[in-house]
Amino acid sequence: MSNSTENATLTSARLDAADPLAAYRDRFFEPADGSVISYLDGNSLGRPLRATAANLTAFVQGEWGSGLIRSWDEKWMDEPTVVGDLLGATVLGAAPGQTIIGDSTSVLLYKLLRAGLDGQAGRDEIVIDRWNFPTDRFLVEGIAAERGAKIVWIDPDAATGVTPEDVAAVIGERTALVLLSHVAYRSGFLADAPGITKLVKDAGALMMWDLCHSAGSIPTELDAWGVDLAVGCSYKYLNGGPGAPAFAYINSALTGRLQQPIWGWMGAANPFEMGADYEPAANVRRFITGTPPILAMQPLKDMLALLAEVGIEAVRSKSVALTEYTIALVREHLVPLGVELSSPLDPAHRGSHVIIDHPRFAEVTAKLWEAGVIPDFRPPYGLRIGLSPLSTSFAEVEAGILAIRGVLASMS
Numbered sequence: 001m002s003n004s005t006e007n008a009t010l011t012s013a014r015l016d017a018a019d020p021l022a023a024y025r026d027r028f029f030e031p032a033d034g035s036v037i038s039y040l041d042g043n044s045l046g047r048p049l050r051a052t053a054a055n056l057t058a059f060v061q062g063e064w065g066s067g068l069i070r071s072w073d074e075k076w077m078d079e080p081t082v083v084g085d086l087l088g089a090t091v092l093g094a095a096p097g098q099t100i101i102g103d104s105t106s107v108l109l110y111k112l113l114r115a116g117l118d119g120q121a122g123r124d125e126i127v128i129d130r131w132n133f134p135t136d137r138f139l140v141e142g143i144a145a146e147r148g149a150k151i152v153w154i155d156p157d158a159a160t161g162v163t164p165e166d167v168a169a170v171i172g173e174r175t176a177l178v179l180l181s182h183v184a185y186r187s188g189f190l191a192d193a194p195g196i197t198k199l200v201k202d203a204g205a206l207m208m209w210d211l212c213h214s215a216g217s218i219p220t221e222l223d224a225w226g227v228d229l230a231v232g233c234s235y236k237y238l239n240g241g242p243g244a245p246a247f248a249y250i251n252s253a254l255t256g257r258l259q260q261p262i263w264g265w266m267g268a269a270n271p272f273e274m275g276a277d278y279e280p281a282a283n284v285r286r287f288i289t290g291t292p293p294i295l296a297m298q299p300l301k302d303m304l305a306l307l308a309e310v311g312i313e314a315v316r317s318k319s320v321a322l323t324e325y326t327i328a329l330v331r332e333h334l335v336p337l338g339v340e341l342s343s344p345l346d347p348a349h350r351g352s353h354v355i356i357d358h359p360r361f362a363e364v365t366a367k368l369w370e371a372g373v374i375p376d377f378r379p380p381y382g383l384r385i386g387l388s389p390l391s392t393s394f395a396e397v398e399a400g401i402l403a404i405r406g407v408l409a410s411m412s
């Protein structure tokens, strides 16, 4: 073992020992065979909570197996808004009555984008940036084609991501809606959400945030910031599991005014009247379409309980400490091998993942996965290190970075 490795090990051990949230890591499932050495992809799929296995079994035997269809009346009909309100209170900064759980992020993006655009009579431009996640860009393109709207593209600077200045330069009387990601999926850039929201609102446009890469790792204050619309997934930092339903936030000032495009019976005012005509619910339920994914939203409840126990501010502090440590290790061990740090260096502008670039990272990632070290790869050369604050230890980060160094060194 080299001196620098010994130093890093000492430091990671010290950081874990001093971490007030370290014990929470045991709440998450880990394979007993030790096959996962370092999981650095919680920003794509969070680990399951141990409690979830038992709670899912209890759900199958209880609410589903024993309650059967009665559970719809007793509980499940309200679950999309009850869990939505819990999410609103725990991580989003949203008062009750504005958040629902259901559908995928892509489908909720579609519903809210269309509802927002259609609700802005006389305005026909949608603003989005070229580095946004593909599904966001594709949906905007599809909706623009469907509704004859114009897309105004922001081309952000690599070092800064989308800034308030970028937004101010393109918004005006024709802007209907602005869609941006709070944390950029590739660079990890954290946008100035309150500043940008204010600019957009002042211009009379609607502000919509994609919170996929921030929900559960960064506190948001959607009500206080005056956000109009937001969506996000629950399988990353909210540990809801593969394909877990997404959430949508619709500011209560807009609820009665916006009409979503996918009319279904569960969004109707009285679903069980089985009426002849569609009349949307007066409240946030109008953004629901079909039968809510009750089974698929159970694991999210376990993570929300944990987040309520820990507090989202403490989660953010650990996230910053983990990304700072990652950057320090990258500088020490990987930059000398030609690796480039491509995420913001200032934690105030960074989410909970760090991306590094090297021409051989596609090959490196494949070898790392075989060895139980699991980051992910994003084209053209990016290796993304996702730090899920409650389930990632400093030792795990260190093991991951040293493994990357080992694989890279073996290739040169």
Ligand SMILES: Cc1ncc(COP(=O)(O)O)c(C=O)c1O
Pocket (backbone or CB within 6 Å): 104, 105, 106, 107, 133, 135, 136, 181, 185, 210, 212, 213, 233, 246
């Ligand atoms: C910013 C962002 N938006 C949307 C999505 C995708 O949403 P969906 O769950 O519909 O695949 C992702 C990740 O998959 C994402 O990172």
Ligand SMILES: Nc1c(O)cccc1C(=O)C[C@H](N)C(=O)O
Pocket (backbone or CB within 6 Å): 043, 044, 045, 185, 186, 212
């Ligand atoms: N949603 C995903 C999936 O269904 C399969 C594999 C990966 C994902 C992801 O979450 C990708 C992720 N949003 C990203 O930022 O790249």
